[in-house]
Amino acid sequence: MGGASRLKLLLDTHIWLWLFREPKRLGRRTLQILKDQKNELWLSPISTWEILTLHHKGRIKFHVDVAEWIAKATAGTQEAPFTHEIALAARHLPLHQDPADRILAATAQVLDLTLVTADEKLLGLETIRILANR
Numbered sequence: 001m002g003g004a005s006r007l008k009l010l011l012d013t014h015i016w017l018w019l020f021r022e023p024k025r026l027g028r029r030t031l032q033i034l035k036d037q038k039n040e041l042w043l044s045p046i047s048t049w050e051i052l053t054l055h056h057k058g059r060i061k062f063h064v065d066v067a068e069w070i071a072k073a074t075a076g077t078q079e080a081p082f083t084h085e086i087a088l089a090a091r092h093l094p095l096h097q098d099p100a101d102r103i104l105a106a107t108a109q110v111l112d113l114t115l116v117t118a119d120e121k122l123l124g125l126e127t128i129r130i131l132a133n134r
Contacts, residue, residue, distance in 0.1 A: 007039040007131075010080060010108045012117035013047040013100065015133060017060070020073045027134040030116065042113055044080040046103045080107045096121055 011019070011034075018025040019034060026034070033039060048070055054060045062069050082103065090099075090106035101122060108115040108128045115122065118133035 007033065007036075008042060008078075008111075008113045009034065009039055009131065010042045010044065010104065010111070010113040010115050011047065011077075012104055012115060012119060012122065013050045014118060015116045016043060016047055016073065017051065020069075025133075030131065030133045033131065034116070040078055041076070042078045042080045042111075043074055044104055044107050045082055046100045046107075048074075050100050080111060080113070082107070083110070086110050093125070093127065095125060 015026070015030075015034075019031075023031060034041065051060070051070070052066065055062065055066050086103065086106045089110050090102040093102055093105055093109075095102055095105060098121075101119065104115060104117075105122060105125055105128055107113065114129040114131050116131045116133065117123065123130055123132055
């Protein structure tokens with residue numbers, strides 16, 4: 001991956017957080033691909049929901065208003081829709097029951113995106129394209 005062709009990359013929630021808060025957690029190759037201007041970065045609203053939930057539970061803290069952080073962190077990205085087709089695909093995936101993981105995987109499948117993740121459970125999913133964080 002990363003040749004001359006344009007990649008359409010759906011960021012798993014933790015990858016999105018790491019990109020903006022802890023880029024050292026991203027592999028050198030992954031960071032290079034994510035920062036390549038010719039590639040498209042896609043985000044699902046389920047990732048925003050996950051971040052808001054983690055913030056609400058006190059598991060992550062922001063030094064700025066969370067809405068301000070999300071606005072900045074989503075700038076320049078494509079918003080992946082959550083459609084009925086994606087909901088149906090999410091229910092049929094051979095995957096554990098985490099709803100956010102199911103929605104992200106189904107979004108990648110239906111919209112023909114490559115999911116960027118470090119999640120071992122998602123890395124083993126053979127029905128979608130994956131870019132493993134390395």
